Amino acid sequence: MKYLADLLTLVRVILAATMIVVSAADLPMDAGTAFLVFVVAELTDAFDGTLAMRFPFPKNKAPWYRKYAAKYDMFADALTAIAAMVFFTLRINLIAGLAIIVSYGVAAAIVDWIVYGKLFGHPDDCVPGSLMRRDFLLAKKIIMARRVIYLLLIGMVAVWMLCVSGWRLEAKIVIMIMATVVAVFLWFFLAQRRHHISRDAVDIEEKLASKK
Secondary structure, X not given: OOOHHHHHHHHHHHHHHHHHHHHHOOOOOOHHHHHHHHHHHHHHHHHHHHHHHHOOOOOOOOXXXXXXXXXXXXXXXXXXXXXXXXXXXXXXXXXXXXXXXXXXXXXXXXXXXHHOOOOOOEOOEOOXXXXXXXXXXXXXXXXXXXXXXXXXXXXXXXXXXXXXXXXXXXXXXXHHXXXXXXXXXXXXXXXXXXXXXXXXXXXHHHHHHHHX
16 A cells, blocks of 8 residues: 555656657547646646655655655646647647646746745745745745645636537537536645645744644
């Protein structure tokens, strides 16, 4: 069970990479299939962190690669989003896809520079004089705002995929209802993950709370 979280992350990488290759090589894949692949990949993202905390490795006995867990999990998340956008841009709507990619890419880069002091930063890996170090609470609010924007954009892309799929209208409605129920459940079920931006962030918040 200790390796299950890492296995889910690996599955997410494989699914995302497959979607990118299929989309770029113009291999057969309809919008409905792409939607399902993306949903499964996102579900692995929803539970790998929870499983990692639920079934941790014994202290000082974790595999060597676990010290890079934050990095490869972030890579898997980014690859999944890229896969969805590549399919959407190349197969569904080029202009809308490029607009989303450019606008969010610029916004994400600005947030990284402001919060971490560098691109592709992380709460556990940022410049000493960055906002994350100077004002953690403000940095967290900015990061969470970016997450909300990301979820709205990627949700819109997923819904668009579903709407243009060749499935019957009744099936689309049922899937939409089920997806909404699952999304609401995950929003409340993963409350801790929603509020804590990393394991180090949990420690920082606990230290701040103890000082009050």
